[in-house]
Amino acid sequence: MALAVGMRVLTRALLRPWARGLRVAPGRTGPAAGGGDGMRCFGSPRVLVEPDPAAGVAVVKMRNPPVNSLSLEFLTELLISLEKLENDKTFHGIILTSDCPGIFSAGLDLTEMCGRKPEHYVEYWKAVQETWLRFYLSNLVVIAAINGVSPAGGCLLSLTCDYRVLANNPKYTIGLNETLLGIVAPFWFKDTMVNTIGHRATERALQLGLLFPPAEALRVGVVDQVVPEDQVQSTARSVMAQWLAIPDHARQLTKTLMRKPTADRLLTERDADIQTFVRFICRDSVQKSLHAYLEKLKQKKG
Numbered sequence: 001m002a003l004a005v006g007m008r009v010l011t012r013a014l015l016r017p018w019a020r021g022l023r024v025a026p027g028r029t030g031p032a033a034g035g036g037d038g039m040r041c042f043g044s045p046r047v048l049v050e051p052d053p054a055a056g057v058a059v060v061k062m063r064n065p066p067v068n069s070l071s072l073e074f075l076t077e078l079l080i081s082l083e084k085l086e087n088d089k090t091f092h093g094i095i096l097t098s099d100c101p102g103i104f105s106a107g108l109d110l111t112e113m114c115g116r117k118p119e120h121y122v123e124y125w126k127a128v129q130e131t132w133l134r135f136y137l138s139n140l141v142v143i144a145a146i147n148g149v150s151p152a153g154g155c156l157l158s159l160t161c162d163y164r165v166l167a168n169n170p171k172y173t174i175g176l177n178e179t180l181l182g183i184v185a186p187f188w189f190k191d192t193m194v195n196t197i198g199h200r201a202t203e204r205a206l207q208l209g210l211l212f213p214p215a216e217a218l219r220v221g222v223v224d225q226v227v228p229e230d231q232v233q234s235t236a237r238s239v240m241a242q243w244l245a246i247p248d249h250a251r252q253l254t255k256t257l258m259r260k261p262t263a264d265r266l267l268t269e270r271d272a273d274i275q276t277f278v279r280f281i282c283r284d285s286v287q288k289s290l291h292a293y294l295e296k297l298k299q300k301k302g
């Protein structure tokens with residue numbers, strides 16, 4: 001039932017004109033692409049997929065410059081790539097990483113949440129929910145190779161993964177910093193964090209909008225491993241090999257057992273959650289906060 005609802009939303013998304021027009025990235029082969037057996041990179045303008053069929057793994061690189069903000073188009077492309085890989089029996093695992101230097105993802109795209117019509121907020125929030133559900137419940141092993149800063153929605157995306165490897169760079173902070181923007185992390189953002197680091201640590205992290213530098217992120221458990229920057233990908237690969245050595249059906253069922261209750265909560269409250277989001281984001285005070293925050297980001301340069 002849950003899956004059917006999810007598929008309907010994704011199918012609707014795929015039917016949108018800009019999604020239908022998605023081009024497949026020009027194919028290229030290479031070592032990262034498992035060039036040995038000739039399988040090519042594929043993907044879409046904002047998502048590059050480097051398949052390694054021999055290992056049963058694909059590296060999914062987010063490339064929505066400058067900061068991999070999670071726009072509606074980008075989320076849809078991510079979902080399409082995920083679905084393609086899930087439907088291809090060659091693949092058992094995904095390494096999710098960034099192609100934008102120094103940035104994993106800046107989180108939800110603030111321009112999707114500012115100065116738009118309520119109908120747009122509905123469409124956008126559905127895509128955010130769908131992305132979370134599909135990644136959180138994916139049967140594939142999903143490992144985040146976090147090679148940059150990862151606030152808010154960027155952190156949430158990494159929390160949907162089964163394992164997080166973070167590059168040891170003090171600039172690469174990670175956390176749910178929504179309160180600093182004058183907004184509130186929805187219950188399923190909070191639940192995902194609670195499932196990862198526990199209730200008390202989440203309470204503190206979310207109220208204060210903490211963005212953890214690598215050592216702190218490791219200590220509190222937001223990430224599973226911190227490694228030198230040039231070892232993030234290789235570490236993700238060796239962790240993947242360990243996870244793929246486990247009998248797949250047993251691992252998948254265990255993942256579902258652990259995650260389904262959390263996902264079910266959103267699935268049963270999905271429409272109410274959309275209404276809550278739209279009501280909240282349409283408030284004058286929230287729009288003012290978000291505009292001011294975006295302005296501050298822009299002025300930082302000047």
Ligand SMILES: CCCCCC/C=C/CC(=O)SCCNC(=O)CCNC(=O)[C@H](O)C(C)(C)COP(=O)(O)OP(=O)(O)OC[C@H]1O[C@@H](n2cnc3c(N)ncnc32)[C@H](O)[C@@H]1OP(=O)(O)O
Pocket residue numbers: 066067069103105106107108109110111149151152153154177178181183184185186276277280281294297298300301
């Ligand atoms: C019940 C209601 C529930 C509501 C819940 C809503 C939940 C929201 C969750 C979120 O994810 S909100 C987004 C939170 N994200 C952030 O706080 C990150 C903001 N960005 C930054 O801190 C920095 O940009 C960075 C990621 C550290 C990168 O810094 P850098 O110096 O490399 O780049 P900038 O010059 O700051 O940015 C370049 C460019 O990109 C624009 N931009 C940055 N972040 C976003 C974003 N999240 N959305 C849209 N646009 C973004 C920035 O404005 C610059 O634009 P310009 O036009 O080139 O000036």
